[in-house]
């Protein structure tokens with residue numbers, strides 16, 4: 582039986598002509614990982630200041646019981662499905678408190694914002710999130726510490742509820758979309774990530790932080806495959822990384838633009854007509870392309 586020329590190749594047969602863009606693909610996974618690193622690096626370098634790294638994990642075995650090496654399937658599924666929305670609420674509330682705190686201290690400028698986030702699957706089959714918080718100026722450090730403190734306090738408060746009650750609240754949101762005010766269903770805050778990387782003050786420079794975040798986002802082969810017996814990715818989250826729009830607006834370093842860079846590169850190499858993008862976009866992509874080459878030249 583002959584295969585029509587335009588049909589997509591079977592999984593694992595991706596090439597420069599066609600890409601499935603899946604993390605689990607041996608061709609596309611590394612490309613995606615490289616783009617994620619460039620995205621973090623470009624934007625964190627543009628931020629330029631010190632970064633405070635923390636990781637927020639899922640609740641423990643009292644709420645998410647184990648089944649062999651993984652969290653029990655049904656519980657993991659339900660928790661993962663609502664993880665993104667619950668985390669968004671948690672961050673929003675934490676940032677409101679952070680803003681209020683620095684304003685009380687007399688700050689009248691623009692409020693600090695989280696520099697970047699990376700979602701990564703834990704080996705037990707549930708999501709966790711790495712946050713890169715701004716820590717260059719005194720105001721940024723005060724704000725970031727308040728945000729982290731809020732997340733920590735929320736976890737401590739919820740830990741006083743019986744596990745069965747927390748499971749019920751999670752189930753209500755998963756099945757019926759019922760949101761309980763002030764309940765987020767997240768677990769421990771790990772504030773020692775940067776310290777483990779050898780930084781006494783628990784803060785990292787842009788490049789180290791970018792590497793750390795990209796490595797976590799790029800667990801496309803190992804941990805993510807553990808998410809289900811079928812090798813499926815964890816549910817509930819397709820976008821793994823997020824960088825403050827304040828930064829991407831300035832730098833233009835987004836996954837979409839990085840894909841355009843590759844496209845433009847092929848056009849130039851093969852002498853094809855340039856894509857019909859608006860001048861402004863072409864200019865940004867061109868700048869990223871030439872900057873990428875400059876970086877490569879300096880490589881080993």
Ligand SMILES: [Zn+2]
Pocket residue numbers: 593595600601602603606607608609610
């Ligand atoms: Zn692929």
